[in-house]
Amino acid sequence: MFEISSIGDAAYLAAVLNAVAMLMGTDNMSQLAGVGFLIGVILVTFQGLVQARAPQYQQMLIALVIYLGMFGPSARVSVEDLYSGAVHRVDNVPLGVAAVGSALSQVGYGVTRLFEQAFSTPAMTDYGFAAPLQILQSVRAGTLSRARLGAANSPTPGADIERSFVNYIAECVLYAVDTGQRSLDSVLRDPSWTGALAVANPMPTTELWLGGAPVVKACDDAWADLSAYTTTEFLPALRSSLAATLAVQAGEVDNAVQTALDAVAGAGVDAQNYLVMSVAASALPKGEAQVWEELGRWETAATIIQAAQQRNTQWAAEETLFARIVRPMMTFFEAFLFAVSPLMVFAVGLGTIGIRMIGKYLLFGLWIQLWQPILAVINLYIILTTQGKLDALRNAGMGNLELPSIFALWKLDFILSDYLGVGGMLAASTPAISLMLIYGSAVTATHLAGRLQGGDHINEKIASPDAVNPAAALSMGSLKTHAPLTGTTTPNANSVLWSADVGRSMQDSVRSGEQAVQQASSRFSSSLAGTASASASRSGESFASRSMNWDYGATGSATDRAIMSEARGFTDKYESSGVSTQQMAGIIAGAVAAKGRTGAGQAALAGDIGTQLRSQYNVSEQVADTMATDIARRVSGDSGFEARLAESIRADSQSGSRNVFAERLSSEESARLEKDAADVVSSSRSLEREQSLARRYGAMGTYGAAEIGNAISNDPELMDRLHREIDRRNLTGDHQQLSGSWAYARNLNRDAASAAAGVALLIGHADGTTLRRFTPAEAQSAKEAGYGILADTFGTHAPSINPHGNDDLRESAPRFGAARGAVENGDVRDPRGDVAGLRGDIEAHGHSVETRYRPNAADNFHAANRESAGERLAARQDQVREQVRERIGAEIDRRAILPRPAAQAVHNEVGGTFVKLADTGALASAGATAALGQTVAAAKAFGSTLASGGDVSAAVAAGREAAGGEAGWTQARGAMIDARLQQFAGHGLTDSQQTLFREATNSVFAFAPSAAQRAARQAVIDEAGGGARGQHVADLVERSAVSRDDSDLRLIGTYNTQGIGLKKRLKD
Incomplete structure (x- = not known):
């Protein structure tokens, strides 16, 4: 059985070997070998004929021996994963493939192990490439925030470790620094978390979240609880959280971190201390931000918080270097070496040519196996360089910083990021390095040198900008510009045309309506009070006496009914006062007259009503004050009540009905009162419509004339709607004049100018005087129409848009040459003769315009109104x-x-x-x-x-x-x-x-x-x-x-x- 040590993914390699074994067990590979040998015999024969000698058939005999030795017998292969230790067995692998793979892997793996023993570095074959640096960076990244801590942030129900550390640092540690009890340097340089964070001052307090309800304790007691909880509850939870990141068991986290610290920082740095200090180093900037927030320095706090969030985002996006670059590359090429082995069946049959190809195939395998030894050398460089940087931090001249102090951890973050980046670049260059060693290619060496060349990634002008940036002596702008929103316009056309700030216009209209209601209400109240006094005096009584003795239910007038309706509401609300509805109506009528007669404010009016309630009706002081305030608020501060009263007065005046305020009036008095009441009703209704408009369109933005014209002119339906609104309001003449002047000035094209001018006329933004003058109601209606068109034009939902409207565009497009044919066949005549005499008319028109409109008119108007404008500005500033x-x-x-x-x-x-x-x-x-x-x-x-x-x-x-x-x-x-x-x-x-x-x-x-x-x-x-x-x-x-x-x-x-x-x- 042959053993292959996989430097990539053993499971993937085993799958490839299984595929090779399946292919070699079929007749197809024998046929492929036969085809190769046939071509090889033909080549040898042809070569002998060309060289005028006997064919060298012994070459084919040697090739046959090689084929039978490599692809004839099979063997069992054991594939071992160098990283996880997993073993995969594959049967029926061709002997040559198994032997070559085993030999090459043992050479590469064995040399790598010898290098690691000689270098005395943590075995890359056991822990991975640049493992110490990756472990330390993973610990720092895993403690940056509550999101990265995960379940470790709440080891027990209700606990919040990050919040507790941030509160303690902000309210105890930094308080001690601010009051001079400790120096910030001592906090940042202390390598022990107990020494860096301990505060023995009993004066300040802080809030801790260590399970259950939060508690507020003095700083010395808080430190005792926090340190004990960190050791007993938080550290075990943190180990469990980091175990998944480091790909080890929870019990092995301390050993993995300790091994990494020993490799880069030497003996003496405790892993548990490093873990807690990583949390403290992340909490310190947040505690500082909290202090600045409490002091009201929001911009400083926001700067600190944003920097921390950006760092967290950057580290969260970084993956493990080895998993990102080296491991996938090795996995693919290692399996590729075995995957192409069936092709060697064909190559062997070619004879000498095939044997040379097999040699190159073996060099390809050697190229892959050289990666591990080269990576071992790179790994040594990264670790030794990092050790040198950390040793420099410990030197007195370089800062005298000891790991894992907070200051040293911040420095370590930069070191880890820099040298992991260097390691990634060198690891990506490993294939080129090994290829250069095997082939000695100048092209490969040039490519490698290009990879090692640094790029200019620094914009030095950010820190040192140009003192002077010269521009051209004359910069010429374009005659026309085109943009998606504005269409084709003259540059900066919006600067000389109007713009519709819809939200601001709505607010101004509502404020103007409110002022109009207040003015009309003031006039109506004064007129009503005078009319009431005059009417009562003609009957030989005061209005106060009349209002109390008036039979409000007998007249049937709208005014008396309105007062009785309000009186019933107050009587039901203050039933305990004992005041009847008739009496309450008299009080309300008297309050209305008193308000208009004296102009008294709400407080003074409430005082008079309260006195009347206590003296005439024996109402208790507390109830009288409450009733008086409520009645005074209704009479003087409720615009709805005043509008209803004015509507009732106008109705009685038109019908001739008498009421408590108006009896035996002259026609002049009646007409004046009716007019003032009508003004209140009209202004109230106008305000209601303005408020309705503000609710519907007040959230819209600001649109320039160019944007409005381009958007509407490109929508035929909106353009037709605009023309209908203009025609319905007899604005056609004004519309033609305004759009023509804008098109004549060449600020907009004709269609865009027509659309923009129409909207300007509707919403009241037309510059200059117009022939058509609107009544307030007509102006309000025109505004509603104009803003409705704008809302449909720039709204998010446009029901008129048809996504399939241009489906037939290809079929309906005219054929090439059709336009020329139509022109040639048409009756086209030269129009130059018709316009030959227009130049003089145009010049005369220009002279008449210059004579009619005086150039200094604007200056005279400015001089006459400058002082009043300044006074209005000052008054407005005082009002704000x-x-x-x-x-x-x-x-x-x-x-x-x-x-x-x-x-x-x-x-x-x-x-x-x-x-x-x-x-x-x-x-x-x-x-x-x-x-x-x-x-x-x-x-x-x-x-x-x-x-x-x-x-x-x-x-x-x-x-x-x-x-x-x-x-x-x-x-x-x-x-x-x-x-x-x-x-x-x-x-x-x-x-x-x-x-x-x-x-x-x-x-x-x-x-x-x-x-x-x-x-x-x-x-x-x-x-x-x-x-x-x-x-x-x-x-x-x-x-x-x-x-x-x-x-x-x-x-x-x-x-x-x-x-x-x-x-x-x-x-x-």
Whole structure:
């Protein structure tokens, strides 16, 4: 039995040998050999005739002996996989094939084993090509994120190892670095995970997810739990996760990693330590990003997160080098050597020529078997070079980095990527190297040299751009451009034509409609109040008396019915008040008249209604206030109620019905009231249509005239629809004039100009005056038609598109030459005579246009309206500022009503704040130069006592003792307050707010707020305009004095700055 050591895939090779055995067992191969020997005899005979000597039939005899020896007897072959150890047995393999294959494989495999023993490197035949580097890189890639950790991220239910490490590093390790307790260099350079991550500070806390519900613990306790959980639960789960990646059993993961570390880094680097430090090195950038997010540095956090995600994506896309390049190549060519062996049956029969071919066949096998020894040499180079790089990292001059410190792991990532890439290139060059050794071909050597030549993959201008990039003296643009969206247009045509910003136009229309409704409502309310007063006075009574005594159910007017309907709703809602429907109707009518008569706001109106409810109907104060607010909101803030009331007033005026507001009116008064009511109804309906348009088309984008014209002109159905809409609205003349001017200017072709001009007329974007003027209702209808055409043109669903519309295009296309024949046979005449006199007309037309339209008209208009435009811009800016200020004020109100933290939490927060002031040197920067040591000691003593659970008196006593007496304590207290103020300098606080912050901070050292703090608080409230808003601003300032979070102060500062522009305008 012959043994073949497979350097590729043993199963694949066994399948090929089985196929060879099957072929050699058939009569077809004997016939193929016969054909070969027949051709060989003919060749020998012909050669003898040509050379004038007896034919050399002994050559054929030698070939027959070789054939019978190689392909006559058969043998059993055992194919062994060098990587997995699997053995496959194949029977009836030709003896020559089995012997040659066994000999060549033993030569290649044996030489490779001798090389590995001589090189003293991890056996490539046992572990694979560049195995140490691949194992270390696989460990790093397998710990990059929770996705790569897989089940190892949650060894027990509810656990989240990555989140726990990120929280601990962000809130404990990096906190210690920020406060100066540790240096970042010590964290990055410590080769032990227990030394790099351990924090013994009990002050900060962090949240851990180690199974079950998350827990918040002090950093020293958190480290004890996290380290114990990592050793007992996480490491076994991590080994199981990496076992599949490394293709070993879970119990062999440590041995595989340790072997790889010993090969590239030498003895002394623990595999278990390497595994945990890989996780920590991946969690550190995420913890840093979390810190930046908490500080509001979103751009820095996003940069760190994006870099980590890109690295993760790159490593996830990389496959194993050996599986990607070397192993498939060896598998194919090794099997190919045996697969072509049946062809040698034919070649042997050719005699001398065939014997030479068999020699080349054996050289082909030797070429393949040389790959393994060459790869062993490449493997030695990669491992030794990596060892040299890691040894250089340990040198004092190169960084003094020890594996597996975090800094060294980051360096190792680059080393592994670089030399695995080099190994891949050399492995791909192995066939060329072995071929050059066997044949000594100059072509092969040239090809190999080309593979080893580096390419220019660096764009040096990214880091060092050109100081000056000269351009041509004159750059000529094209006369026309063509693009899929715009069609054929003049370059930059959209710059001089209109564009339809549909979403913005919708918003502007809705805002304009809202303003129109407000103006019409104001006029109607004033007119209604005046009419009501005049009508009541003619009857010798006040309107208040009339509204309460009016019989709303007897008149049958639409207005009285509308008021009674609202009254029933309020009566049912506030049944407990005891107010009847008739009384409620009187209250509502009186509120409507009072609103129009005095112009009172909602709050003032609610106050008057509440007083009336309490005094006249004995309604309790709480119910009266609620009812009054609800009625005032309906009367003054509900546009739907006002529109219904206006519609009722107009109907009564047209029918002559009397109502509570209108009785004994003159025709002039009735006409004026009817007109104001009609304006409210019209503007309300117009607003409803604008809002409907905004809901339907408000999400559309911005489209230029060129895009609109090209898209519609290429769709005959849309073009016909556009023309129908133009004709229906009598816009044909305006359409021809506008489209002709655009086509005349050669910005668009005629069809595109016609389509764009039609849409512009419909949606109100036509430049200049038009002959046809729309009423508001007609303009609204035209807009709906125009936006409907745009929606169908650029919408995602176009029902008019027929994918089979051009199926008959080939049949319907005209034949070549048909056009020429039609022209030659037609009655074609020269049109030049008809247009010979048009040049003068054109020049006269141009002169008349120049005379009619004055060139300086635009300049005069600009000069006359520049000042008013500036005032409108400033007013708009003030309005936007006021809106922003109101939104920020609402956020201040929301934060102020949140529950205050518990007293112990406040003490911990304040204590930690003063301890941090002492640790970071802020006291020195605040001017505490004299007796700085006593000041720092007093701050630490005061803060530590509060943080450990002591009350204010105990903390003050501790601070006074550390300061050496009352005088030192007074000086230390002032320095701490100054340091706190310096922390929040530049936040935009006003002088009175800073004074309140100082007094509130000073009150931390006392048992109750001082008189100075109360005075400063009142000043802040008065400055903010009093009321609840002033109270809330003062609350947030005082709350910030006992907190390390400055977000409330930043919010107040932004609130202050938004009012500066408006105040300046009022002052001017």
